[in-house]
Amino acid sequence: MQGHQVKSATHADLQNVSIRRMIEWTPDLSTGVPLLDEQHKTLFQWLAELESATADQRTLFGVYVITRLKHYVREHFAAEEALMKAAGFPDLEQHRTEHARFRARLEELQLKSIGEDISTDTVQFLTHWLTNHIAKTDLAYVPYLKR
16 A cells, blocks of 8 residues: 655645745735725735746746836836825835835845845845835825825
């Protein structure tokens, strides 16, 4: 009688499952501004693609995704900052600084991805940063946009 081999889940397998659950836009991240919400959803879609590329060890696709993410972030931040400026958001400069730091970090990660595989730590960092940035920093400007 042959026994069935059961593959036990590794820490990395469990980590990938938890990351996949994290990488999705949820209504509690809504700014109530359709343009920004759609852009935020797109950012989460790019992060999910990056996670998939990382989990499947598709290095070239990972480089492509992180490059697209970098370009999309630039477009999104520009749109967001323009809306904040038009609304007279008082913490605009602080918000711009946070965006600039993230863009610089994303640039570093993109360059690093060319020479080595993108790690799950990178995906976790990006997802955590985006989620926290929207939930805390972005939601602070919402009252000014709704005036």
